[in-house]
Amino acid sequence: MPKQLTILSGKGGTGKTTVAASFFHMADSAVAADCDVDAPNLHLVLQPREIESGSFMGSSAAFIDSEKCSRCGICEEECPFGAIRDCEVLPLYCEGCGVCELVCPEGAAKLKAVVTGHTYVSETPCGILVHALLKPGSEATGKLVTEVRKKAVEIAEEKSLDIVIIDGSPGIGCPVIASISGADFVLAVTEPTKSGFWGFERICGVAKHFGVEIAACINKSDINPGIADEMKEYARREGVQILGEIPFDDEVNHATMGGKVLTEFYDGPASREIRELWKETRLLLMTEAKR
Ligand code: SF4
Ligand code: SF4
Numbered sequence: 005m006p007k008q009l010t011i012l013s014g015k016g017g018t019g020k021t022t023v024a025a026s027f028f029h030m031a032d033s034a035v036a037a038d039c040d041v042d043a044p045n046l047h048l049v050l051q052p053r054e055i056e057s058g059s060f061m062g063s064s065a066a067f068i069d070s071e072k073c074s075r076c077g078i079c080e081e082e083c084p085f086g087a088i089r090d091c092e093v094l095p096l097y098c099e100g101c102g103v104c105e106l107v108c109p110e111g112a113a114k115l116k117a118v119v120t121g122h123t124y125v126s127e128t129p130c131g132i133l134v135h136a137l138l139k140p141g142s143e144a145t146g147k148l149v150t151e152v153r154k155k156a157v158e159i160a161e162e163k164s165l166d167i168v169i170i171d172g173s174p175g176i177g178c179p180v181i182a183s184i185s186g187a188d189f190v191l192a193v194t195e196p197t198k199s200g201f202w203g204f205e206r207i208c209g210v211a212k213h214f215g216v217e218i219a220a221c222i223n224k225s226d227i228n229p230g231i232a233d234e235m236k237e238y239a240r241r242e243g244v245q246i247l248g249e250i251p252f253d254d255e256v257n258h259a260t261m262g263g264k265v266l267t268e269f270y271d272g273p274a275s276r277e278i279r280e281l282w283k284e285t286r287l288l289l290m291t292e293a294k295r
Contacts, residue, residue, distance in 0.1 A: 009285065
């Protein structure tokens with residue numbers, strides 16, 4: 005089984021994807037999975053060439069067969085979401101609960117799976133990338149994350165690759181839980197701001213809840229040394245190792261704006277620190293992580 009490394013941040017904009025893309029560039033035996041399915045951006049720096057795509061059916065919605073419908077109105081009365089009017093389903097309001105299907109005496113109301121997103125497998129100069137895009141306004145993000153991870157693990161197994169690098173969603177909601185559960189190791193990428201610290205605490209809590217080993221790095225560690233020290237003290241109390249402190253470096257912005265992987269094209273202070281961070285993370289992932 006390949007080892008699964010999940011890279012998370014409790015909030016957006018901490019540099020998580022910069023770290024994930026750089027790790028993918030340096031790993032010689034890995035598949036990448038972009039599990040930020042609401043707003044994927046790993047592909048923006050990896051120049052992907054799509055080799056496979058598929059529809060993702062993440063939820064259900066009701067449909068009424070007008071030829072079978074007797075227009076009795078029972079479904080409209082019973083629908084808990086007010087999603088049926090004049091024997092027609094209002095798709096925006098339908099929650100796919102199935103009540104109309106249960107109460108329809110004619111078998112005219114039926115639930116059908118609906119496409120809520122797409123999955124992609126792409127070749128990149130760093131290796132295979134599995135990614136996805138959820139349709140705007142669609143739910144079931146966690147299911148799509150699970151789908152992306154499953155596909156990435158399958159590919160790693162088929163190709164006998166050692167590591168699946170998972171770029172998780174920001175925050176701590178359902179997609180983050182889907183990114184963490186069953187992973188071997190979590191690296192939290194955080195930054196020394198109030199909101200960064202808050203997100204870091206939350207990620208530590210979720211990882212501990214799911215019994216997954218966690219370590220962290222502090223990005224732009226020199227922009228606010230006071231909060232960085234508080235974070236290190238918190239990490240020490242919680243038994244979370246700080247594997248690296250990445251200094252602020254303009255090259256990171258240049259790489260992101262230019263659609264480039266930092267460690268592939270730059271050799272400044274941030275790039276060098278991320279190289280060291282990869283060595284530390286890889287060592288812990290391969291030797292200390294569970295399973
Ligand atoms: S599936 Fe539920 S929400 Fe949708 S139309 Fe039927 S009863 Fe209403
Ligand atoms: S319950 Fe069935 S038959 Fe009656 S209005 Fe709804 S869809 Fe038509």
